[in-house]
Amino acid sequence: MMSKIRDFFNQGGLLLFALGRILAGIPIIIALTVLVFMATQALPGDAAVSYLANTATPERLAAIREQLNLDDPLWVQYFSWASDALRLDFGMTLTGETSVSAILGERIQNTLILMASSGIIAIPLSIVIGTYAAVRRGKIFDNVSSLVTLVLASLPEFVVAIFVVFLLATNIFQIFPAISFVEPGTLAWADPMSLVLPSLTLILAVTPYVSRIMRGSMIEVMESEYIQMARLKGLSERTVILRHALPNAIAPTIQVIALQLAWLAGGVVVVEAVFAYPGIGTVMIDSVKARDLPIVQAITLMIAALYVVLNILADIGTILSTPRLRTKHARKNDTSDVFAAMDGDQ
Amino acid sequence: MSVVKLSNVDIAITRGGIKIVEKISFEIQSGQILGLVGESGSGKTTVSMALLGHTRKGAVIESGSITIDGHEIVGADDKMLRSLRGGTIAYVPQDPGTALNPGLRIGRQILESLEKHQPDVDHEVHMARVREVLTEVALPSDTDFLRRYPHQLSGGQQQRVAIAIAFACRPKVIVCDEPTTGLDVTTQSKVLATIRALCREHGVAALYVSHDLAVVSELADDVAVMYAGRIVESGNRDEIFFNSIHPYTRRLIRALPDIAGRNQILGISGYAPMPWDRPSGCAFAPRCADAQSICSQSVPELTKISASHNVNCHRHKDSTKIVATARIERESISASAQPLLGINNLDGFYGSRQVLFDTNIHIQPGECVALVGESGSGKTTLSRCIGGLHDDYKGEISYFGNTLGKHALERKKEERRDIQYIFQSPYASINPRRPIGSTITRQLELFFGMKGSAADARVKELLDLVSLPHAIITSFPDQLSGGERQRVAIARALAAEPKLLVCDEITSALDVSVQASVIETLKNLQSSTSVAMLFVTHNLALTRSIANRVAVMRKGTIVEYGGLDEVFNSPKAEYTNRLLQHTPTLK
Incomplete structure (x- = not known):
């Protein structure tokens, strides 16, 4: 792995490629701001009307419109919002007490902690399950894991969450807290117990997809000729799987892992709500209820941006883990002598 | 030991x-x-x-x-x-x-x-x-x-x-x-x-x-010949190649393109059975010209001919020597004023990379020109240019003196009809979801507006031409062997009544015995329909059996172009010489 990372930075071509992908991400993010902005504009009435709802008086409407610059032309509104948003300044909440960034700052960290703790467990776990199921194809482990992952994949995550609470927090065992109470002003890892059930729910939601893809990819690799060749060299099955099969099977799985991680960012909203976990998910739901548009916009934009970032990372990861692609994007002088060698063979 | x-x-x-x-x-x-x-x-x-x-x-x-x-x-x-x-x-x-x-x-x-x-x-x-x-x-x-x-x-x-x-x-x-x-x-x-x-x-x-x-x-040093899961003959190298007894071994040798001799290659009709439908008795009997009733009744025992030479054949005693070899009859076709196809100063490109350099080939009506080259030599690119499938070139391809459009879509319907292309892989070039009959009928309808019973009759004629049974009209491609599929592809091309067949490595996916029978079919077509051919191949030996003239291509340049005898007996290019030397052959 270290040598791969070293290669990566030695090869200017790859760095250029990565830079290209990041640059290509910028217009996508800008397009996202337009979409998010348009979506909130499409709601009936303006932000002020929907926020104040029954309590609207002409004076209060005017005040909020003033605060949000709702009387400006649309494009002026968009540019002032978008340019602030790109600097991570999402303005003030409609309650007018704090800035959106101040509310979200701590919450984002909590959500990232939750996503990271789920991802760190779910990804290696699914790789192990997928690999083992592929190796033991058609045996008990494969059949059972296929069935379990299929069931889990078809259940909505809130059902899984409720089941987890039922099993581990309330009715059967009472080991973990059913509600993740985190003191305001502290981060989630101050109380690791509160992380367990939300993470477990997310792990159960993500693992089925990734492990099934991993299993399929691994089965395909295990049937390739180079695996047969490795066996005919007399290598132990362990070496065949770990050295010859696994690295080749992981590359196609990376894209799915990235999509699943991105999905986590959305899935987290529901899961946080079930456990009352103080992340962006709960804020999102509260803000939707309160029709606090600046917060909704900020969170939507961040989740969408996360998709873009993870996809860029997945592309780079795929290239790093596939020598054929890695060398293609490497500097020219690394491949030029290959053609000379080919001529020598004729 | x-x-x-x-x-x-x-x-x-x-x-x-x-x-x-x-x-x-x-x-x-x-x-x-x-x-x-x-x-x-x-x-x-x-x-x-x-x-x-x-x-x-x-x-x-x-x-x-x-x-x-x-x-x-x-x-x-x-x-x-x-x-x-x-x-x-x-x-x-x-x-x-x-x-x-x-x-x-x-x-x-x-x-x-x-x-x-x-x-x-x-x-x-x-x-x-x-x-x-x-x-x-x-x-x-x-x-x-x-x-x-x-x-x-x-x-x-x-x-x-x-x-x-x-x-x-x-x-x-x-x-x-x-x-x-x-x-x-x-x-x-x-x-x-x-x-x-x-x-x-x-x-x-x-x-x-x-x-x-x-x-x-x-x-x-020694050779064992397998057919349908059994060793049918084994012996040392000379025994197998020069004194073989089993009809299969002999026919296999006869199917081999011979670079030195002038023997016409001979195919074996039919194809080897899969393990689940092997016949009882001698598995080769259904394809064997010398089979008798005993051959389909019992599996022949191993018979020792010499210390090293063994054969499994009921008729090993009365099996005559290898069938007299037919020499290749080939008229030389004189250059007419107006060639059927002219490739003039053609430079081919893939974007900025040039793959063909100043190529010139002329094909007379009824003539077969073989285009020989190793992989990457540009031979397929050239044939794709002719077929109108690759249009990134400079220079001219003329058909009876008229410049052809670069892309097939820029060509007249008659021109597209007259130049037919047969692809290397019969597994990929035939629509798997259409029965064979409809694959061929489509051509007839497209070029001649032929439908119904007239078309059906014509399909049968075409199948006869390529020695396929009429029964396959309703079959789908996956029910056919590779050799049969390639014949379907040939029949489909012939349906257009072409003046020129561009055959791009059409036998390279086939077994030698099947390759030989496809070549035989093409030979017969050439004499019965006087269609001209551009026969693209990497196998120099194979051209001996089919071509009138040979063009040898290397790295996008034609290094040798001449009559068959000229090229084989007194090659001008050093490269042709090298190919001739390195081509494996029975000696």
Whole structure:
């Protein structure tokens, strides 16, 4: 792995490629701001009307419109919002007490902690399950894991969450807290117990997809000729799987892992709500209820941006883990002598 | 002493017990090479894998004995097999492009065999051996080369790496499964020389599996011929190639394109049966011209002709000598003022890369011009230009004096009708969701507006022309063999009543006996319909059987262009000479 990372930075071509992908991400993010902005504009009435709802008086409407610059032309509104948003300044909440960034700052960290703790467990776990199921194809482990992952994949995550609470927090065992109470002003890892059930729910939601893809990819690799060749060299099955099969099977799985991680960012909203976990998910739901548009916009934009970032990372990861692609994007002088060698063979 | 000894080996499919191969017996002495010859489906690969104790999923060695250097393979446990594989007996795969791990550097792939089989030896000693074995197979051995990945090597180099892996641990036996199939003749001849030298020098016994008799005749000391899961004839090289008795062996030799002689190649009708529908009695009987009633009743016993020569044929006693060989009759076609097709000063490109340089070829009506070249020479690009499938070129292609549009869509309907293209792979070029009849009828409707019973009658005529039974009209492509599919592709092209057939490597996916019968079909068509052909191939020997004139192409340039005799007897280009020398042949 270290040598791969070293290669990566030695090869200017790859760095250029990565830079290209990041640059290509910028217009996508800008397009996202337009979409998010348009979506909130499409709601009936303006932000002020929907926020104040029954309590609207002409004076209060005017005040909020003033605060949000709702009387400006649309494009002026968009540019002032978008340019602030790109600097991570999402303005003030409609309650007018704090800035959106101040509310979200701590919450984002909590959500990232939750996503990271789920991802760190779910990804290696699914790789192990997928690999083992592929190796033991058609045996008990494969059949059972296929069935379990299929069931889990078809259940909505809130059902899984409720089941987890039922099993581990309330009715059967009472080991973990059913509600993740985190003191305001502290981060989630101050109380690791509160992380367990939300993470477990997310792990159960993500693992089925990734492990099934991993299993399929691994089965395909295990049937390739180079695996047969490795066996005919007399290598132990362990070496065949770990050295010859696994690295080749992981590359196609990376894209799915990235999509699943991105999905986590959305899935987290529901899961946080079930456990009352103080992340962006709960804020999102509260803000939707309160029709606090600046917060909704900020969170939507961040989740969408996360998709873009993870996809860029997945592309780079795929290239790093596939020598054929890695060398293609490497500097020219690394491949030029290959053609000379080919001529020598004729 | 026999390092390899097989006696009465049966390998069967676990479910249903259908035998893939039966009663396989042979021995190989150290330093000797046994050529195991057979067409697709004969079971030769199954036998070669069994030497390493490996069977395909769902198959099992049912009975018999296989000993490798004194160790019994049948029934041996995994640990025992692992210690033999790669150490005592090594394997050279057919396609190193898929058999080398794309994710590991080649140095590591050679090293790991050594680490596994000589665990007590120091790393430096192993590395020295890695470099030594690379030198033995004529590859660079510097660190930069060891750090390459397989995709950074050419096909020939990949195959050398695979051979280096096999020889790394100094095995007693090596099994080669058609290791030169994907290679150009010059590369092939070098790889074969390497294998031969290594076996001789180190006293390695080799099993060389191949469908290519010419290659085997150049390499092997002994030969065993397999058909439908059995060895039908075995003997030393001369016995098999010059005194063969079994009709299948003889016909196989007759199907071989001969670069030196002027013998017309002769195909074997039909195709080899799959394990589950092999006939009772002698499996070759349905395709055998000399079969009698006994042949379809009982399986012939092995008969000893000499100490080394064995044959399984009921008619071994009264089997006459090889059928008198028909010489190739070929009229020379004089250059007319107006050639059918003219390629004038054509430069072909892929974007900024030029792949064809100032190409000139003229094809007269009714003439067959062979375009010969190794992979990457540009021969397919040129034929695609003619077919209107590649339009990135400068220069002119004229049809009866009129310049053709570059892209097929820019050509007149008649021009498209008159120039028909037949593709290399009959597996990919026929719509799998249409019955054969409708595939052909479509052409008739498109070009002649022919429908209904008129079209049906014409389809039958076309099928007769390419010797296919009418029954296949309702079949789908996947119900046909490769040879049958290629005939369908030919019939489809003929439906347009073309003036020119562009045949792009159309026999390279086929067995030799099937290749020979497709060539026969084309020959007959040429004389009955006087269609002109551009016959593109990498096989110089094959052109002898079909072409009037030969163009040899190298790196996008035509280096030799002349009548058949001229090119073969007094080649002008050094490259043609090299091709002629390196093409394996029966000598």
